[in-house]
Amino acid sequence: MNPQNYLYIGALFFLSGAVVSLLPLPKVKNYTYILSSLGAVSFAVLSLFLLFAPPLNIFSISISPIFEFIFCGDALSGFFVMVISILTLSVSIFSIGYTKDIGNKGLKGFLYNLFILSMYAVVMSGNIVTFLISWETMSVVSYFLVTFDRSEKSAKAGLIYAVMTHVGTAFIITLFFMLYKNTGHMDFSNIKAAITEVPDDVKSLIFIFSVIGFGTKAGIIPLHTWLPKAHPAAPSNISALMSGVMIKTGIYGFVRISMDIMGHGPEWWGVMIIVIGAVSSILGVLYALMEHDIKRLLAYHSVENIGIILLGIGGAMMFKSHGLYTLSAIALIAGFYHTLNHALFKGLLFLGAGSVMHATHTKNMEDMGGLIKSMPYTGLFFLIGSISICALPPFNGFVSEWLTYQALILGFKSPSITSKIISPLGGAALALTGALAAACFVKAFGISFLGIPRSSHAENVKESSPSMITGMAILALLCLIFGIFPGAVITLLSPAVFNLTGSYGMLSGKGVLHISETVAALSPVAILITMVITSVATIVFIFIVSGKKKVTYGGSWDCGMPALTPRMQYSATAFTKPIRMIFKRIYLPRRELRVSYIVKPFFVKSIKYSGEITPFFEKYIYEPVTVFIHKFAGKVRLLQSGSLHLYLGYILITLILLLIFGN
Amino acid sequence: MKNWIQVFSIIDFISVGILLTAIAMNALRRLESCVRAYMFNSWLLSFLIAIVAFMIGEAHLYMASIVTFLSKGIVIPLFLRKIVKQMKVTHDVEPYISNALSLTISGILVAVVYVSLREGIFVTGFSRNVLQISTAVILIGLFIMISRRKAITQVIGLLFMENGLFLAGFSLTFGMPIIIELGVLFDMLMGVIILGIFAIQIKRAFTSSDLDKLTILKG
Numbered sequence: 001m002n003p004q005n006y007l008y009i010g011a012l013f014f015l016s017g018a019v020v021s022l023l024p025l026p027k028v029k030n031y032t033y034i035l036s037s038l039g040a041v042s043f044a045v046l047s048l049f050l051l052f053a054p055p056l057n058i059f060s061i062s063i064s065p066i067f068e069f070i071f072c073g074d075a076l077s078g079f080f081v082m083v084i085s086i087l088t089l090s091v092s093i094f095s096i097g098y099t100k101d102i103g104n105k106g107l108k109g110f111l112y113n114l115f116i117l118s119m120y121a122v123v124m125s126g127n128i129v130t131f132l133i134s135w136e137t138m139s140v141v142s143y144f145l146v147t148f149d150r151s152e153k154s155a156k157a158g159l160i161y162a163v164m165t166h167v168g169t170a171f172i173i174t175l176f177f178m179l180y181k182n183t184g185h186m187d188f189s190n191i192k193a194a195i196t197e198v199p200d201d202v203k204s205l206i207f208i209f210s211v212i213g214f215g216t217k218a219g220i221i222p223l224h225t226w227l228p229k230a231h232p233a234a235p236s237n238i239s240a241l242m243s244g245v246m247i248k249t250g251i252y253g254f255v256r257i258s259m260d261i262m263g264h265g266p267e268w269w270g271v272m273i274i275v276i277g278a279v280s281s282i283l284g285v286l287y288a289l290m291e292h293d294i295k296r297l298l299a300y301h302s303v304e305n306i307g308i309i310l311l312g313i314g315g316a317m318m319f320k321s322h323g324l325y326t327l328s329a330i331a332l333i334a335g336f337y338h339t340l341n342h343a344l345f346k347g348l349l350f351l352g353a354g355s356v357m358h359a360t361h362t363k364n365m366e367d368m369g370g371l372i373k374s375m376p377y378t379g380l381f382f383l384i385g386s387i388s389i390c391a392l393p394p395f396n397g398f399v400s401e402w403l404t405y406q407a408l409i410l411g412f413k414s415p416s417i418t419s420k421i422i423s424p425l426g427g428a429a430l431a432l433t434g435a436l437a438a439a440c441f442v443k444a445f446g447i448s449f450l451g452i453p454r455s456s457h458a459e460n461v462k463e464s465s466p467s468m469i470t471g472m473a474i475l476a477l478l479c480l481i482f483g484i485f486p487g488a489v490i491t492l493l494s495p496a497v498f499n500l501t502g503s504y505g506m507l508s509g510k511g512v513l514h515i516s517e518t519v520a521a522l523s524p525v526a527i528l529i530t531m532v533i534t535s536v537a538t539i540v541f542i543f544i545v546s547g548k549k550k551v552t553y554g555g556s557w558d559c560g561m562p563a564l565t566p567r568m569q570y571s572a573t574a575f576t577k578p579i580r581m582i583f584k585r586i587y588l589p590r591r592e593l594r595v596s597y598i599v600k601p602f603f604v605k606s607i608k609y610s611g612e613i614t615p616f617f618e619k620y621i622y623e624p625v626t627v628f629i630h631k632f633a634g635k636v637r638l639l640q641s642g643s644l645h646l647y648l649g650y651i652l653i654t655l656i657l658l659l660i661f662g663n
Numbered sequence: 664m665k666n667w668i669q670v671f672s673i674i675d676f677i678s679v680g681i682l683l684t685a686i687a688m689n690a691l692r693r694l695e696s697c698v699r700a701y702m703f704n705s706w707l708l709s710f711l712i713a714i715v716a717f718m719i720g721e722a723h724l725y726m727a728s729i730v731t732f733l734s735k736g737i738v739i740p741l742f743l744r745k746i747v748k749q750m751k752v753t754h755d756v757e758p759y760i761s762n763a764l765s766l767t768i769s770g771i772l773v774a775v776v777y778v779s780l781r782e783g784i785f786v787t788g789f790s791r792n793v794l795q796i797s798t799a800v801i802l803i804g805l806f807i808m809i810s811r812r813k814a815i816t817q818v819i820g821l822l823f824m825e826n827g828l829f830l831a832g833f834s835l836t837f838g839m840p841i842i843i844e845l846g847v848l849f850d851m852l853m854g855v856i857i858l859g860i861f862a863i864q865i866k867r868a869f870t871s872s873d874l875d876k877l878t879i880l881k882g
Contacts, residue, residue: 644817645759648809655802656772659779 003049004058006042007071010120013039014113021109030096032109036116037092043120044085050078051495055189058124069133070126070187075495076260080123080245080252082492083340086478087244087347088116094351094471095237097464098358108148108235115141115241122249127187128176135172135249139165142246145238146230157229164226168216175209175257178202192261203262207269210257211276218250220310221280222617224303228287231302232295232363236354239295243302244347248339251309259317259332259500270318271422277314278429281307285436286586289443289579290613292572293363294353297444298346301389304433305342309335311426312404315411318423320501322414327407329505330515332497333490334403340489341396341482345388348475352382355468356448359461365447365572369454374461379449381472386441388479391434394528396482399489399513404430406520439579447572454566484524486513573611580613588614668718677711678796681830682773685803685823689765694754697819698743701826705735708826712833723841731829734848739822739855746815746859750866757812765810772806773799793834800827814862818855825851 017035020028050056055074062068073081095112099105118141121134143165147158180186182202183194198206212223219227227247231239258269284304291297312335319328355378356371357363372379388395391402408430411423453459463469482489490513494504505515512523558564580587594608668674684704691697709732716724747754758765776799804823807816829847 645809648805652802652805652809655805656775659775659798662779 003046003053003056006046006049007058010039010042010046011117013042014117018110018113021106021113023106029105029109030100032113033092033095033099036095036113037089039113039116040085040088040092043081044089046073047078047082047085050081051075051492057126060126066186067129068127068186069130071121071124071130072126072189073124075499076252076256077123079336079340079493079496080248081120083248083343084116084119084123084245086340087241087343087475090471090474091237091240091244091347091351092471093474094240094354094468097467097471098235098237098354100465102235104148108145111141111145111148112238115145115238115246119241119245119249123252126189128180129186131188131253132169132173132176135253136169138246138249139169142230142234142238142242145242146234148235148238149233151233154233157226157233161226161230164216164223168213168223171209171213171216172253175206175213178206178209179261188256188261192263195262198262200266203265204269206262207258207265210254211272214250214254214257215276216250218247218254218306218310219280219303220276220306221283221303222621224280224284225617225622227303228291228296228299231299231350232293236295236350236357239299240347240350240354243299243350244343247302247306248343251306251313251339255313255500259313259320264317264320267318267321267416267418270314270316270321271418273310273314273317274422274426275314277307277310277312278426279307280304280310281433282429282436283586285433285440286579286583287613289436289440289576290587292365294356294365294368294444294448295350295363297365297440298349298353301349301437301440302342302346304437305338305346305389308401308404308430308433309338309342311335311430312338312400312407315404315407315423315426316501318419319407319411319414322416322419324414325501325503326505327410327413328501329497329503330403330410331407332501333493333505334400334407336493336497337403337486337489338397338400340493341388341400341479344475344479344482345385345395345397348381348385348472348479349389351468351472351475352378352385355464355472356382358464358468360457362455362457365444367455367457368448369451369458369566369569370449371458371461372449375449375463377469378464378472381469381476382449383445384476384479386445388483390438390441392438394480394483394524394531396479399483399486399522399524401430401434402522406515406518410515410518410520436579439576443572443575447570447575451569452564452566454569484528486522486524586616588616590614668714673714674711675792677707677714678793678830680707681711681826682796682799685800685827686766686769686773688803688807688819688823689769690762692756692762694747694750694756694813694815695744697756697816698740698747701743701819701822702736702740704823704826705731705740708830709736711830715833715837719837721837724837726841727844730845730848734852735822735826739852742855742859743815743819746862749863750815756816759810759812765806768806768810769803772802776802794831797827797830797834800824800830803827814858814865818858818862821858822851822855 013035017032017039020035021032023029050073052075056072058071058073060068060070060072099108102108115138118134118138122131122138125131125134139162143158143162146161147154179191179198182198183191185191185194211220216223216226231243234242258265281304284300284302284307288297288300288304291300312331312333315331316328316335319325319331353363356368356375359375359378360368360371362368384395388397391397391400405427408423408427411419411426414420414423498504512521512526514521555564561568580589589611590613591611592609594610596605596608597603598605681704684700684707687700688697691700709728712724712728712731716722716728760768777795780795780798801824804820804825804827806820807823808820811817811820
């Protein structure tokens with residue numbers, strides 16, 4: 001079958017899903033998400049064509065010479081289409097159960113389908129106009145999804161999101177105009193062919209604008225502030241999509257402009273991206289550690305993972321500027337691999353969080369606890385997601401982070417001193433990030449799922465519906481498969497990587513990954529086998545040594561205090577205290593102790609303790625800007641006093657000035 | 664025989680009269696006097712048109728002169744006087760600034776106009792000064808609208824501006840075609856009636872015709 005037909009069929013599925021959702025028939029509405037998942041399958045097939053076939057023109061509509069819609073795809077688009085399809089498939093299956101008893105279901109299903117289609121449109125746009133229209137559609141639709149529950153908090157999050165994303169879009173539009181002005185073309189392939197006509201300074205400016213514009217969408221620090229607000233506000237299946245794939249469209253746009261269209265730039269481009277990546281990853285995970293809202297925690301982890309992806313991409317750009325194409329390819333593979341992985345495990349974690357919130361009706365981890373007993377499947381899948389995001393074998397996060405390390409450490413091969421210094425530092429940043437992420441997920445999983453229920457929310461909860469479990473199971477299984485068989489994934493990535501760097505960079509044999517020109521090799525299968533053997537051996541050893549098969553149940557050790565209560569458990573705040581102390585200079589923690597007395601100082605009525613960390617970027621960067629804008633707007637408002645005489649005075653003054661200066 | 668018009672600078676005399684009635688507005692304290700000032704202003708305007716018509720012998724300008732006299736010189740002043748009577752409570756002008764300052768500013772406005780229009784445009788050539796004077800009358804009318812509190816003085820300021828505009832147009836083109844003149848006059852008549860009704864309505868709604876009270880309507 002013609003590859004284009006898969007797109008038509010897929011788009012038809014999504015559109016019919018959107019229409020069905022709006023129909024006033026409650027029975028039929030439930031088919032929305034089934035249609036969306038079928039659409040995702042269709043697009044997944046299309047992505048295979050895009051990955052392995054030469055670039056494909058899907059269709060174009062010309063309204064006028066400037067205003068033209070072109071959809072086309074190459075291997076890079078194909079890779080992102082694949083990522084979107086995989087996540088859409090499982091999130092759609094999850095949504096069947098998840099949206100069963102929410103209000104305003106029809107509108108949500110409609111927006112959901114539109115949102116996915118707009119993301120596909122972004123990664124398959126072939127010219128500037130198409131790209132911008134798709135990009136704006138995606139932003140606007142996701143804004144409506146963020147503010148979907150119509151609470152005041154969501155409205156505020158939505159406002160911040162809308163402002164940030166439009167500031168980013170302004171930069172994107174500017175950079176596209178610069179490209180158009182210097183090359184005279186609107187469609188990407190012609191711009192790419194004529195890119196040599198663009199002067200180097202303008203290229204650098206375009207690069208910086210693409211970092212700001214696409215970085216806002218991707219959530220790099222310090223442009224990340226919308227992310228931990230907007231993602232928790234959206235319903236969980238939407239947050240999974242936003243965090244899993246929408247922020248990746250920022251990565252796509254950046255790679256498309258900076259690596260594909262502009263080819264390669266000076267060394268500092270790559271260095272800048274590595275620095276941004278390192279800062280984003282470390283600060284992202286540090287802020288995540290301090291969050292007790294499970295979805296905000298995951299949102300900050302998205303910032304962290306975008307940082308890790310950028311470490312790979314920045315490395316690729318830096319090595320490419322030195323002519324080290326093999327190394328560049330390895331770094332880019334690492335970046336793309338992590339893009340895919342992050343979509344999988346962050347999608348899984350958000351779905352898990354959604355499942356937990358669906359059952360407990362709270363986002364605060366301090367109110368959960370002991371959920372693994374009542375929700376065993378959700379607990380298991382959340383654990384798998386946590387292990388993957390902590391980059392532990394045998395799951396997928398391990399492979400991509402290992403590749404990133406390899407690429408950065410091999411930076412010593414580069415002839416440039418800067419690169420020799422910056423790439424190991426990037427690696428060190430990644431190592432710190434990995435350790436902190438592990439701490440964070442020990443907290444997230446331990447506090448929410450282990451122990452005993454901390455509040456009435458966590459008591460008497462029920463396991464989620466089968467469709468929700470299936471949605472999570474697909475992602476969990478893929479996390480495992482992509483962790484064990486990296487060769488397959490790299491085969492999928494290599495056409496895109498080859499187009500961008502001119503090298504394949506990786507040789508993979510039977511389950512073993514060899515990095516070209518080095519001795520580095522990785523065999524996840526062997527790791528898995530070793531892990532299985534060690535654990536089996538440990539269990540067998542315990543049996544031999546203890547020999548006891550009888551299990552006795554007893555109460556927990558209570559230190560001599562009778563009656564353990566949930567309040568005596570280790571809390572999330574307590575767990576992260578050491579980290580808060582170590583990174584005091586970054587967190588700037590503030591503590592407040594309020595004591596009210598009946599008779600001072602002996603009889604205390606109540607003690608109130610509150611502690612929080614200073615939101616550095618909001619307080620020192622965004623707040624001054626907003627305060628300034630408000631002040632300025634207040635001053636301007638004085639002009640509009642409502643006094644008729646003053647308005648007439650403006651006219652008189654204008655007339656007199658015109659008389660005096662007019663001739 | 665028409666030389667005496669040029670010899671005695673009749674046109675300039677009349678124009679200066681128009682300017683003086685406008686400036687006099689700044690010094691008047693009672694609404695009735697303001698209406699009277701406007702009435703004189705309109706009479707002078709129609710007289711000027713008649714003189715020019717006589718000078719160049721254009722028949723349709725006599726028509727314009729008569730219509731101006733009837734509408735601006737008689738109907739509108741009578742109507743305004745009726746509104747002023749309906750106001751009842753106070754007939755004071757209530758300016759924002761003192762009359763002396765008001766007069767000074769008007770003087771400055773005239774000076775500004777004369778300085779900036781030194782190299783004026785003389786299309787018709789019947790006087791050097793009419794364009795400057797008419798521009799000054801426009802600005803003074805606007806200034807009266809700004810510096811006076813009551814709705815009725817706004818209307819009078821607007822009428823002075825209209826007279827100034829008419830004069831400016833006349834000095835540049837020898838008057839527009841009669842149909843346009845009639846249209847403008849009719850528009851103005853309607854405008855004055857509507858503004859008059861508004862002034863009374865504002866007075867009723869806010870128990871004063873002070874336009875400052877309107878700021879509470881601001882969003």
